[in-house]
Amino acid sequence: MLKLNIDAMGKQVINILWTGGWDSTYRVIDLSFKEVVIQPYYLRDNRLSEAMELSVIRNLTEKIRNRKTNKSELLEVIIVEIEDRKVNFEYSSSYNMLDEYWKNRSGGKSIGSQYEWLSIFSIDILNLELGIEKGCKVITTIKEFGDLELVENSEKGSYYQLNKEVSTLDLINIFGAYHFPLLDLSKQDMRNHAKKLGFLDLMNETWFCHSPRENKACGECNPCKQTIEAGLTYRFDKKALDAYKRVKYNIPVKKSYLSRMAKKIKSLYR
16 A cells, blocks of 8 residues: 655655644644645544544545645545554564553553554555654653654655664664654644634644543543643533543542432441
């Protein structure tokens, strides 16, 4: 499934992972100001949020195409099923090593299981863009086992890639195929830039929550926590923000009056 980076008309093709979330959507819209061909990929792995994410991607695709500022050719998203993923024991071993490092550093938290099968997928896709932002844990891991180098590109803009001369084989296996165009930007930077260029309305249609409740963000999953901690609290309702505070500060959930009374009545008949 190798994709070339030049189409039949000589335009540069940008292969990009698009989740419908804040970072990857920002990159897609930012690229739409350039005369490039954008080929998005979405990897389906049975998350509860997939229906919402794909709906956002399809809606935004049409809106981006119809913007007066659009100079790109935004292709239909290619959906890849996790069941179709290949097995690569070398890459799995490399992922386990990096994940073990991060767990030891972070008190048991994984670096992200998606990076194992994304790395295997990226073997077949030329110069695949991964939209991770400034300060991400992936960058901490990269700096521990190697380094990045800045590449200037007149058509798609600057991006970072792994410096393979100073990076370990494990790091190259997991992150060596990617271009990283957003490493100098925080979520607030993206918000400010989107507002300046007039596409903040589209950014506010993005979806990030992995465990939606009644089609609303939960406030408890990792993407929700990262979005709140990045200062984008306006994307959440009060219920989600309260849920975030409970998880963040380990505040017990208040039981209703009826549930407390039921517990008391039950104790009387023991």
